[in-house]
Amino acid sequence: MKIPSEDSFTSRLRSAAVAARVGMWLGICFLVALVTGVISHYAQVDHQPVPLPASPSRLYQLTQGLHVAAGTAAIPLLLIKLWVVFPKLFQPMPRRVREALPTALERGSIAILVSTSIVQLTTGLLNVAQWYPWGFSFRNTHFALAFVAVGALLIHIAVKLPVVRDALTGDIDDTSNDRPNAVQAGPVSRRGVLALAGTSAAAAAFLYTAGTIPGVGRLAALSSRSRAHGIPINRTARSAGVVAAASSSAYRLEVVHGAVTRSLTREDMLAMRQRTHILPIACVEGWSVAGEWGGVLLRDLLDLVDAPRGREVRVRSIQTFSASSDTVLPPNFADDDRTLLALHLDGETLSMDHGYPTRLIAPDRPGVMQTKWVSRIEVLS
Template sequence: MRSNLPRLPRPPLPVFKGRLHDARTATVLGRALGAAIAVCFVTGLISHYLQQPPGWAADVLPSRPVWGYRLTQGLHVASGIAAIPLLLAKLWTVYPRLFVWPPARSVRQALERLSIGVLVASVLLQIVTGILNTVQWYPWPWNFRPVHWALAWVAAGALLLHIAVKAPVIAAHWSRRSPGTLELPAGDGPDRRAFVAAVGAAVGAVTLTTVGQSFTPLKDFDLLAPRHPDHGPQGLPINRTAAAAAITPDRLAGWRLHVAGPRPYELTLPQLRALAVHSAVLPIACVEGWSKSAHWTGVRVRDLLDRAGAPPGARLRVVSLQQHGAYAVMEMGASYARDPLTLLALSLNGEPLSLDHGFPARIIAPNRPGVLQTKWVSRLEVI
């Protein structure tokens, strides 16, 4: 039955004026946002492959420079944080296009808008979940790392597609002297330069107040980061306490280091301390973005392997007293196991390891993620 009610006219779409919603402003912000995403993506690849190297790369990953992972992971988190104000400003600049009617005039335009939707959703999800990871809060049912890894490829692919589709517009508005014309009429809104300067100031502010967790010369400005490099037992932060890992003095009673290899052996803590010890200044660099160098003393891992009769190219499996967790068992390629700076550390900054820092012994190796610097070591196995 047909209704006799009159059809109401569609409300008029809003009209947006001003240079802050034009293609030139969007291009300027897009360049900075694209650079931040590119740095975050590349350093994320480095972090992933250092944490979980493919079989062919396990023995060839470089253990030098010793500060390599500290630099790349610090850049990863810093660029991700810097992308927040850039992304919000970029979205504000282009959001009038949400009101374009009809929403798709052609198949090409429909695919373009779909790709933009995928790009915005994936980048927003990457940034939000990445920030929550830095504070170790996981209010979702999935495993963060594999999802973050897969979504990074989705975001990168969507970004490349968006750049390809928008290449003519980007080229036309790349520089101040480009011959392109404004897509929206210029109005009396705030000046573009002031707006871009404000966004730059926001990027600088969030970077300055967070990057000190890894770039320690700026640690006095570390106001918004979840970690301060000086706060923690023995002046060094920790992510997982002994209590969280169910490590108690009772479990450490009668501790022995078991070394499995062609010539297996065991060592008590006094026997381990009686071996030749070496010292090294090495950073702890965690995936959450914080890092700090410290003075470590202990026995070279390669000396322990030689005593067990390990061949030069052997890998090493390290087993912790920690019974639960993704990194209770860690494998180390030959390039790390044979590095003279890789230690089974017994002391930190001139004092015996505290329980939270892995007493009685822990791994410390150069250019390696903190999650692989295994604490509470109980067993070394030659592979």
């Protein structure tokens, strides 16, 4: 099989004018995904040096939705960008070092960008399916590779900056930066390619994040979930192995502060003052749905053991094998008057899959940190 040369590609659509514009959109998506990804990663860190704010309650819902939408939209943009610049990969390497170094940096940065993007996409989709056939931490690896991808993109931009600047300031049909043999008209115009790129990016983002939009959740083909009370369920009680313990009459919630411990049944909590708040469950995978949660204020439970304000609180679940079975609430969340040990959802008894007998629900927290099947609350010193 003969390897094609750069001269084999004659379409005018494979131009710097198109590549620069698609690349600009791709860069914006990468930047949004990076910034919001840093926020999400920090939100899941125990013992935050500077706690994130508890208000507005939907801030994480917004930032994580943007993160997933931007990351998903970047996929078709990256593919179209690669299609446009594909002929450049067959250019012979210059013989002079001064000319060869920028070419090597350009091709190396593209190779790193493409490879890390493929890994990010693949592991991200497997994370949606909650299947982890690897031995490393998805969250830490996904976080680290994001910086690698953005670094490769910045190197690529720096090498190509003069051409990018000329292409963006010129007309879309300008041919001054085209390859000499790119003279054949394509089946559509250059504006048509850009329209396809924008439409594909928007469609991909919508299919992933439609679960956050009332009335069209069934269209969220890339982030579908089983639902109860209209709220998706990532992990059922059966898959978590908690059905027997959660439904047992021996269940107790322990509230601990130093040497002081209170042990409460669900009936004990129902006898306490009840609060109701509308708060979202915002998942790291991008979907989010609000519900009306009713239950006991966490601060009221802490007062039972004379816990002072301004302390971190560790919340433990009956399940023991999941990363979400143990979470630490920063002081501002523990003392917030919207943070509940929920007993009801939308006016009905909390279902087993949503965390019966009780679950944590706090404002502006990742869904993975909203611990279900809570068994112990411990005030940290």
